[in-house]
Amino acid sequence: MTLINTLFRYSHFRLTANRVSSIAINNLKAQHKSYSIDLKKDQVKMASEKLLPQIFKFVDQNVDSYKKLLKEAVAIPSVSCDVTYRDDCIRMVHWMQDKLKEVGATSELRDVGFQTIDGKEVKLPPVLVGVLGNDSKKNTICIYGHLDVQPALKSDGWETEPFELQERNGKLYGRGSTDDKGPVLGWLHAINAYKGVGEELPVNLKFVFECMEESGSEGLDALLIEQLKPEGFFNTVDYVCISDNYWLGTTKPCITYGLRGISYYFLEVECAKMDLHSGVYGGTVHEAMSDLIYLMDQLVDKDGKILISGIYDSVAPLTENEKKLYTTIDFDPEAYRKSIGADKLAQNGVKEQLLMHRWRYPSLSLHGIEGAAFQPGAKTVIPGKVIGKFSIRLVPNQEPEEIEQLVFDYINKKWKERGSPNKMRITAQSGRAWTENPDHPHYQAAARATKLIYQTDPDMSREGGSIPVTITLQEASGKNVLLLPMGAGDDMAHSQNEKINVRNYIEGIKLFAAYLYEVGKLPK
Numbered sequence: 453m454t455l456i457n458t459l460f461r462y463s464h465f466r467l468t469a470n471r472v473s474s475i476a477i478n479n480l481k482a483q484h485k486s487y488s489i490d491l492k493k494d495q496v497k498m499a500s501e502k503l504l505p506q507i508f509k510f511v512d513q514n515v516d517s518y519k520k521l522l523k524e525a526v527a528i529p530s531v532s533c534d535v536t537y538r539d540d541c542i543r544m545v546h547w548m549q550d551k552l553k554e555v556g557a558t559s560e561l562r563d564v565g566f567q568t569i570d571g572k573e574v575k576l577p578p579v580l581v582g583v584l585g586n587d588s589k590k591n592t593i594c595i596y597g598h599l600d601v602q603p604a605l606k607s608d609g610w611e612t613e614p615f616e617l618q619e620r621n622g623k624l625y626g627r628g629s630t631d632d633k634g635p636v637l638g639w640l641h642a643i644n645a646y647k648g649v650g651e652e653l654p655v656n657l658k659f660v661f662e663c664m665e666e667s668g669s670e671g672l673d674a675l676l677i678e679q680l681k682p683e684g685f686f687n688t689v690d691y692v693c694i695s696d697n698y699w700l701g702t703t704k705p706c707i708t709y710g711l712r713g714i715s716y717y718f719l720e721v722e723c724a725k726m727d728l729h730s731g732v733y734g735g736t737v738h739e740a741m742s743d744l745i746y747l748m749d750q751l752v753d754k755d756g757k758i759l760i761s762g763i764y765d766s767v768a769p770l771t772e773n774e775k776k777l778y779t780t781i782d783f784d785p786e787a788y789r790k791s792i793g794a795d796k797l798a799q800n801g802v803k804e805q806l807l808m809h810r811w812r813y814p815s816l817s818l819h820g821i822e823g824a825a826f827q828p829g830a831k832t833v834i835p836g837k838v839i840g841k842f843s844i845r846l847v848p849n850q851e852p853e854e855i856e857q858l859v860f861d862y863i864n865k866k867w868k869e870r871g872s873p874n875k876m877r878i879t880a881q882s883g884r885a886w887t888e889n890p891d892h893p894h895y896q897a898a899a900r901a902t903k904l905i906y907q908t909d910p911d912m913s914r915e916g917g918s919i920p921v922t923i924t925l926q927e928a929s930g931k932n933v934l935l936l937p938m939g940a941g942d943d944m945a946h947s948q949n950e951k952i953n954v955r956n957y958i959e960g961i962k963l964f965a966a967y968l969y970e971v972g973k974l975p976k
């Protein structure tokens with residue numbers, strides 16, 4: 453096989469195994485080098501020496517406008533899990549479509565149907581699908597991001613209004629600043645910076661921006677697999693890039709090749725048709741809340757061990773090679789502990805164990821109870837119906853259907869043991885874990901871009917969070933998928949006072965521009 457054939461096959465081969473041979477990579481490096489020198493010697497030299505510094509200068513000159521646009525985006529409360537914000541979600545997608553148009557992309561809003569809430573059909577926000585450039589000589593990157601956010605109220609403990617972006621001490625506070633509006637806008641700014649210095653983009657781009665990620669990406673898989681794929685959307689895609697995660701710590705950049713999946717449960721117990729006064733009815737009913745607390749307390753022990761029978765059986769075994777990877781990762785458990793204000797961490801605070809339990813072992817979290825009297829004050833109600841919410845972060849080899857069945861069987865068994873006359877119902881929504889090959893040239897290109905911006909080699913990391921569509925994009929495109937985080941590990945996504953550091957936002961824009969440049973240099 454000739455070198456060029458090797459390369460062609462390599463770059464179009466779907467890498468399901470987690471490693472490729474170092475021979476292939478060395479071949480690729482050699483070819484990559486001669487490609488640059490033979491075909492575009494002067495151009496490449498000019499580009500690497502002048503273009504990116506010019507772009508970086510342009511970015512530094514436009515910081516105020518980048519902050520202003522993020523403020524506009526944060527001001528749209530696109531909370532996907534609460535249907536009262538559904539119009540805001542739709543408005544957010546339209547807003548983004550206008551912005552894509554301004555950078556020269558063509559796009560369409562794809563209808564993904566309805567979601568059923570309490571037996572009612574509610575329209576899902578459309579998915580924004582865009583294209584910028586179709587030069588067959590250039591590589592094409594598919595960029596995914598999400599425009600929806602988790603709920604936030606000032607009364608949750610925010611220092612300022614969550615939907616008003618506020619700058620304090622070099623940090624931009626606001627819901628969605630880091631998850632995921634800042635990074636999504638980062639792509640726009642990077643594209644705009646190429647325009648700003650009068651240079652054409654080194655790659656073609658395709659965009660998939662949704663507004664339901666925080667609520668299980670409803671409708672998106674069907675759009676990608678049943679519509680966009682058959683229509684040929686992925687035929688020209690060479691790489692997929694997602695910026696919807698964070699550095700592990702606060703100073704060292706990373707590139708991410710794995711995510712946990714998620715299996716989210718709604719456990720409902722009903723004892724009466726309405727809420728009851730405990731003074732009037734207390735002592736006469738089997739209370740739903742007591743049943744629910746009993747069930748929820750059977751799920752996980754105080755050290756975080758999941759008590760559901762068989763749950764660990766399919767977890768991918770830890771190999772010696774994998775074990776070694778954890779020792780070199782830059783992660784300070786003590787700084788991590790302090791940053792969240794915990795007295796003591798699980799896993800005895802041992803770095804490798806903490807990382808493994810965050811990335812490669814499942815964890816079960818109890819999130820809350822709908823219908824409970826959670827507001828301040830001594831409310832004396834017996835809730836008629838309560839819904840306990842918990843989730844399990846899934847890891848490689850754990851199939852959602854298999855895990856859901858284990859959970860249902862376990863809850864049914866415990867419910868029988870409880871012997872309550874009340875009504876119990878459990879439902880789930882799940883997405884698989886994802887891993888990718890971090891030795892791929894795509895990751896090397898992103899690492900070069902990262903080093904250029906942050907002057908250090910990034911860690912290759914995994915992450916404990918979930919982006920349900922990642923594995924779908926990997927399967928639909930058959931191409932290498934990479935997560936390129938913009939924000940820092942202490943950004944507090946989903947939490948009170950979510951923020952993005954001005955530095956991460958601005959250097960992140962430069963990182964995206966450099967990444968586009970580096971991927972543009974990869975052989976076609």
Ligand SMILES: C[C@H](N)C(=O)N[C@@H](Cc1c[nH]cn1)C(=O)O
Binds near residue numbers: 632666716
């Ligand atoms: C990692 C990503 N930025 C994120 O926050 N993902 C969410 C996705 C989700 C799934 N169900 C609800 N939200 C997460 O990991 O919780």
Ligand SMILES: [Zn+2]
Binds near residue numbers: 602631666945946
């Ligand atoms: Zn999120």
Ligand SMILES: [Zn+2]
Binds near residue numbers: 598632665696
């Ligand atoms: Zn996100």
